[in-house]
Structures are given as structure tokens and as C-alpha cells.
Amino acid sequence: MANNTTGRPMLLDTVAVIFDATYRVQLSGARYINATTPGHKVVITDASDNVLYSLSANGNQDPETLLGGPATGLKVASIDSGAILLYVTSVSKLT
Numbered sequence: 001m002a003n004n005t006t007g008r009p010m011l012l013d014t015v016a017v018i019f020d021a022t023y024r025v026q027l028s029g030a031r032y033i034n035a036t037t038p039g040h041k042v043v044i045t046d047a048s049d050n051v052l053y054s055l056s057a058n059g060n061q062d063p064e065t066l067l068g069g070p071a072t073g074l075k076v077a078s079i080d081s082g083a084i085l086l087y088v089t090s091v092s093k094l095t
Contacts, residue, residue, distance in 0.1 A: 003016055008087075009031075009085040009086055010085070010086045011083055012044075012079075012083060012084045012085075012086055013082065013084070015076050016075065017074075017075045018075055019047075019073050019074045019075075020047060020073050021047035021048075021073040022073075023072070023073060023092065023093060024070045024091070024094055025069065025071045025072075025088060025090075025091050026071075026088065026089045026090040026091075027053075027069045027071060027087065027088055028087045028088070029087040030044065030084055030085065030087065031065075031084070032084050033082055033083050033084070033085060034081070034082035034083055037081065038057055039057065040081045041055065041080050042076070042078065042080070042082070042084050044075070044076060044077065044086065045074075045075055046071040046073050046074060047071075047072050047073025047074070048072070048073070051077075052074075053084075053086075057081075057082065069089075070090075
């Protein structure tokens with residue numbers, strides 16, 4: 001599968017830059033879903049590699065985390081399995 005950045009929430013399952021450093025992204029939450037093994041991890045960072053979201057799967061539920069923001073840029077830094085539903089409330093181009 002590939003990242004779907006047009007949906008709300010975004011469905012991300014592949015390491016990639018979603019928005020580069022020329023974008024400000026406001027996040028409201030995230031849910032790590034369909035991890036194949038307890039302990040698998042997903043890490044979402046901003047363009048400067050500051051961790052915005054890091055979660056390990058616990059095997060019996062899909063944890064949800066509320067996120068702050070805004071972030072400058074956004075990327076999936078690592079994902080062991082499954083996908084992340086990322087709730088983005090706004091995206092704006094920096095001038």
C-alpha cells in the first residue's frame with residue numbers, strides 16, 4: 001500500500017516526507033492501526049527530525065494520541081508494520 005494524504009484522516013504506512021519544511025501542519029491526533037506484532041513502533045517527526053508522535057503497538061488495541069502543533073513539515077520517520085491514521089486540522093504554506 002502507499003500513503004494516502006488526501007483522506008481525512010491521512011492513512012500513512014510508508015516512510016516518506018509528507019510535507020517539507022515550507023509547510024506548517026496543525027495536528028490533532030493519531031491512531032496506530034494494524035501492527036502485526038506487539039512492540040512494533042511508528043515514529044512521526046517534523047522536518048527537523050523532532051519527534052511529534054512515537055508509539056509502540058501493545059497488541060490488543062489501537063492506541064490513540066492527541067497531538068499538539070503546529071509542526072514545520074511532517075514525515076513518517078519509521079514504521080515497523082501497520083499504518084497510522086493522522087488527523088490533520090490544517091496545512092499552510094510558509095512564506
